[in-house]
Amino acid sequence: MITIVSGLPRSGTSLMMQMLKNGGMELLTDENRPADESNQNGYFEFEPVKSLQKENGWLASAESKAVKIIAQLLAFLPNNHQYKVIFMQRPLKETAASQKAMLEKIGLLGANLKEAILIDTFTKQLERIYGMLEKNNQFDTLYVEYHQILKEPEEQSLRINDFLDFDLDVKSMSRAVDASMWHQKMK
Amino acid sequence: MSKKHKVLLIGWDAADWKIINPLLDAGKMPALESLINQGVMGNLATLDPPMSPILWTSIATGMYGDKHGILNFTEPAPETGAIRPVSSKSRKVKAIWNILGQSGYKTHSIGWWPSHPAEPINGICVSNFYQRAHAPIDKPWPMPPGTIHPGDKTGIFDKLRVHPAELTQAHLLPFVPDAAKINQEKNKSLTSLARIIADCASIHAAATHILENEEWDFLAVYYDAIDHFCHGFMNFHPPKMKPVHQEAFDLYKNVVTGGYLFHDMMLDRLLQLAGDDTTVILISDHGFHSDHLRPKGIPKEPAGPAHQHRDYGIVCMKGHNILKDERIYGAGLLDIVPTILNLLDLPIGRDMDGKPLMQIFEKPVSPQYIPSWEAVEGDCGMLPEDVQHDPYAEQEAMEQLIALGYVEKPDDDKQKALNTTLNESKYFLARINMQKNAFENAASILKKLHTENPAETRYAFYLAKCHHILNDNDLCRDVIQTIVRQQEKHFPQLDLLQGSLALADKKYVEALAFLEKAEKADPRMPTLHQQIGMVYLKMNKFIDAERALLKALEIDPDSHIAHDRLALVYLKMRRNQEAAYYALNAVGLLFHFPTAHYHLGLALARLQNHDRAAQAFEVCVNILPGDKAAHRMLVRLYKNKLNLPDKAKEHQKILDSQKNKEKPS
Numbered sequence: 001m002i003t004i005v006s007g008l009p010r011s012g013t014s015l016m017m018q019m020l021k022n023g024g025m026e027l028l029t030d031e032n033r034p035a036d037e038s039n040q041n042g043y044f045e046f047e048p049v050k051s052l053q054k055e056n057g058w059l060a061s062a063e064s065k066a067v068k069i070i071a072q073l074l075a076f077l078p079n080n081h082q083y084k085v086i087f088m089q090r091p092l093k094e095t096a097a098s099q100k101a102m103l104e105k106i107g108l109l110g111a112n113l114k115e116a117i118l119i120d121t122f123t124k125q126l127e128r129i130y131g132m133l134e135k136n137n138q139f140d141t142l143y144v145e146y147h148q149i150l151k152e153p154e155e156q157s158l159r160i161n162d163f164l165d166f167d168l169d170v171k172s173m174s175r176a177v178d179a180s181m182w183h184q185k186m187k
Numbered sequence: 188m189s190k191k192h193k194v195l196l197i198g199w200d201a202a203d204w205k206i207i208n209p210l211l212d213a214g215k216m217p218a219l220e221s222l223i224n225q226g227v228m229g230n231l232a233t234l235d236p237p238m239s240p241i242l243w244t245s246i247a248t249g250m251y252g253d254k255h256g257i258l259n260f261t262e263p264a265p266e267t268g269a270i271r272p273v274s275s276k277s278r279k280v281k282a283i284w285n286i287l288g289q290s291g292y293k294t295h296s297i298g299w300w301p302s303h304p305a306e307p308i309n310g311i312c313v314s315n316f317y318q319r320a321h322a323p324i325d326k327p328w329p330m331p332p333g334t335i336h337p338g339d340k341t342g343i344f345d346k347l348r349v350h351p352a353e354l355t356q357a358h359l360l361p362f363v364p365d366a367a368k369i370n371q372e373k374n375k376s377l378t379s380l381a382r383i384i385a386d387c388a389s390i391h392a393a394a395t396h397i398l399e400n401e402e403w404d405f406l407a408v409y410y411d412a413i414d415h416f417c418h419g420f421m422n423f424h425p426p427k428m429k430p431v432h433q434e435a436f437d438l439y440k441n442v443v444t445g446g447y448l449f450h451d452m453m454l455d456r457l458l459q460l461a462g463d464d465t466t467v468i469l470i471s472d473h474g475f476h477s478d479h480l481r482p483k484g485i486p487k488e489p490a491g492p493a494h495q496h497r498d499y500g501i502v503c504m505k506g507h508n509i510l511k512d513e514r515i516y517g518a519g520l521l522d523i524v525p526t527i528l529n530l531l532d533l534p535i536g537r538d539m540d541g542k543p544l545m546q547i548f549e550k551p552v553s554p555q556y557i558p559s560w561e562a563v564e565g566d567c568g569m570l571p572e573d574v575q576h577d578p579y580a581e582q583e584a585m586e587q588l589i590a591l592g593y594v595e596k597p598d599d600d601k602q603k604a605l606n607t608t609l610n611e612s613k614y615f616l617a618r619i620n621m622q623k624n625a626f627e628n629a630a631s632i633l634k635k636l637h638t639e640n641p642a643e644t645r646y647a648f649y650l651a652k653c654h655h656i657l658n659d660n661d662l663c664r665d666v667i668q669t670i671v672r673q674q675e676k677h678f679p680q681l682d683l684l685q686g687s688l689a690l691a692d693k694k695y696v697e698a699l700a701f702l703e704k705a706e707k708a709d710p711r712m713p714t715l716h717q718q719i720g721m722v723y724l725k726m727n728k729f730i731d732a733e734r735a736l737l738k739a740l741e742i743d744p745d746s747h748i749a750h751d752r753l754a755l756v757y758l759k760m761r762r763n764q765e766a767a768y769y770a771l772n773a774v775g776l777l778f779h780f781p782t783a784h785y786h787l788g789l790a791l792a793r794l795q796n797h798d799r800a801a802q803a804f805e806v807c808v809n810i811l812p813g814d815k816a817a818h819r820m821l822v823r824l825y826k827n828k829l830n831l832p833d834k835a836k837e838h839q840k841i842l843d844s845q846k847n848k849e850k851p852s
Contacts, residue, residue: 111583
């Protein structure tokens with residue numbers, strides 16, 4: 001069984017990885033992208049994930065571990081593994097704004113789309129992804145709201161532990177939540 | 188409950204009257220001849236850019252490409268970073284089979300471009316991925332998933348397909364009688380030919396199966412074979428082109444004709460199965476140059492073969508309340524769906540860009556309108572919303588994920604193909620905007636393309652054209668200079684544009700110098716002589732203008748611009764009968780041509796045919812509501828000649844309100 005932390009970029013996936021690490025779960029990561037202003041506690045990424053469409057042999061090393069895979073790449077997971085997916089959800093306006101802020105910090109241009117169209121595009125992508133997760137037996141999915149984690153970290157940590165059927169240190173998990181990491185609070 | 192009239196819509200990609208007419212005269216296309224004799228026929232004006240997936244979707248929706256969303260042969264596949272053939276998922280609006288399905292008609296669609304994946308319409312949808320054999324005959328040849336709707340019909344349609352390897356000499360010899368002379372190890376022309384014929388036969392088998400075995404009210408079937416025959420073999424069609432070797436000419440000179448005769452045989456069977464009560468509409472999306480206008484070479488650019496396309500395809504219709512043995516004029520691709528809706532007493536969407544062809548009717552049918560069929564609720568058989576997508580927006584979203592470092596950039600080859608697709612789609616969108624007279628939109632797109640791709644002359648050339656049309660002549664000159672600096676060899680089209688620029692600046696001698704330079708390079712360049720004619724017209728050298736425009740028409744008898752300019756020359760010379768003749772030709776070729784309607788109105792007014800003059804001016808202002816000259820003529824005619832003071836007042840009111848808008852505040 002492979003645990004996957006997924007969602008759109010900037011939806012709280014790094015926070016969830018931090019929580020799982022605190023809780024005692026082994027993560028599949030490398031240090032390719034170090035912590036920075038946009039993710040002060042680190043990204044918890046594994047570089048080969050980025051080319052999942054082409055190469056997935058590394059998945060064997062993800063068994064019994066948690067790995068971060070963004071939502072758009074889930075469709076490329078092969079069906080010879082079972083996956084428990086913790087899918088992070090955050091209001092798309094915030095997610096888009098957070099992505100924009102991160103791009104500005106690294107000095108890159110993002111999508112040449114009006115925000116409303118970008119959000120609409122992400123919405124449609126998410127609908128397709130949710131449909132795929134529901135239809136395919138190799139996925140078991142728990143949807144976690146980012147703001148609920150900030151609001152009630154312990155309850156959500158319990159929920160996640162139940163889902164994973166693990167013996168995570170729930171208290172340590174909830175201590176990973178730090179409201180100051182919420183860069184793009186929408187007023 | 189009224190009886191539903193059946194409609195059979197047949198698409199023959201690239202079919203052209205120029206090739207058909209001699210075959211009809213020789214009695215070699217009896218099925219088409221019978222269709223023509225029982226109905227109406229005419230030219231069908233294409234759209235720019237003349238790219239088939241864009242055109243066939245415009246035909247099926249009645250809308251330009253900026254509305255329907257199909258912009259190219261390929262589209263981005265954001266999930267893989269690659270490109271894929273353009274798909275039905277990208278179409279944003281309803282096609283005629285969706286509208287009719289929603290209105291209670293049993294509808295079927297076969298092989299339309301693009302139509303994969305097949306839509307869940309209330310009848311059968313066979314996608315354009317159906318016919319192509321992608322494995323040898325001794326290997327499995329499954330259809331890609333989503334080729335047939337409903338899925339339980341897959342088995343039946345699977346068996347109807349024809350594999351190219353099934354064809355024998357008997358099938359190929361009518362096309363290439365000396366096929367035995369071809370060394371098939373070195374020359375794969377017979378393989379290509381077999382593939383075209385087999386694909387076509389598969390589509391035809393699917394169509395006839397449905398007509399024979401299924402309940403139907405509407406069937407749309409698309410044959411792409413004539414286009415393939417022409418792209419592959421038109422250079423060998425008589426008369427022999429100079430660069431073509433005699434041996435090759437002798438081998439392949441019958442292929443194009445053979446293709447048309449094959450289609451006539453298939454048409455015969457379709458008409459038989461459709462029955463006498465069915466309305467049959469046969470169309471093509473563009474023509475195909477088959478004479479001295481065949482281009483000498485194909486430019487090395489994406490979709491370069493489209494330079495072989497001609498501006499006029501064919502339309503032929505017969506059925507309930509349609510005139511018999513009549514010619515129609517001014518029809519365009521966008522008019523097919525509004526005409527079908529009008530025929531079936533269904534409303535036309537005001538957001539459709541075409542108009543119903545009223546001239547086809549025995550008894551006129553007043554069109555009804557609704558704001559849009561997109562707003563009509565109910566199951567219409569379009570792909571589910573979660574399947575439909577905008578591949579360009581998705582690609583931009585994917586670019587964002589790549590920039591954020593979450594997805595790997597595609598490798599260089601994939602990135603190159605992707606960039607080409609994205610750029611060309613934007614380029615085609617710009618040309619669509621130009622076709623719609625939205626030149627500012629077009630210029631905005633082209634400016635960005637030109638900045639990002641300075642070496643791509645086509646983008647710069649069209650940007651220069653936009654600036655010229657928008658009277659931004661300084662900007663036009665700047666762009667022309669960048670082209671001049673970059674061009675490696677002489678580019679006569681640029682001389683033509685520079686000539687137009689000089690003409691706009693009233694520098695007639697300079698304009699003639701550029702145009703003569705272009706003429707030396709390419710004496711039979713389409714549009715050149717009509718531009719020379721215009722320069723002489725502006726110089727009041729009417730005899731020279733007449734000579735140049737007659738030359739333009741000798742090169743291309745279907746140039747609506749040359750006809751209109753000649754009308755203007757004759758108006759200046761007070762040869763009003765000839766002016767009316769050529770103006771009528773112009774609007775007959777392109778109805779959406781307000782200037783030509785104005786010239787026609789002038790000529791008819793001078794000939795004292797005031798009623799018809801008023802009609803012509805009314806059409807002009809209908810297309811171009813701001814045309815003050817036409818409104819002024821209408822005021823004069825209604826007041827002084829036709830004794831219709833109320834109508835005169837109406838147009839005077841419009842003139843007055845235009846004047847008030849122009850007054851500085």
